[in-house]
Amino acid sequence: MHMMKLSCKDLKPDVDCAFEATGETATDAAKTMLAHARADHAEDVKDGSDEDLIKMFESKAHE
Numbered sequence: 001m002h003m004m005k006l007s008c009k010d011l012k013p014d015v016d017c018a019f020e021a022t023g024e025t026a027t028d029a030a031k032t033m034l035a036h037a038r039a040d041h042a043e044d045v046k047d048g049s050d051e052d053l054i055k056m057f058e059s060k061a062h063e
């Protein structure tokens with residue numbers, strides 16, 4: 001089984017955060033990242049809807 005991954009550094013290379021979301025699918029990883037972003041990067045994602053952020057995160061998830 002492969003895992004999809006998405007880290008904060010994938011989204012913003014200069015961010016001071018080592019969090020990496022993983023999941024069986026890009027959607028799983030995106031949902032995990034959304035929860036982290038809402039909690040720890042609230043200012044960066046305050047203008048994005050959950051739907052738009054998940055779409056954007058899914059597009060950046062990788063194996």
Ligand SMILES: [Zn+2]
Nearest residue numbers: 008017019040
């Ligand atoms: Zn982070």
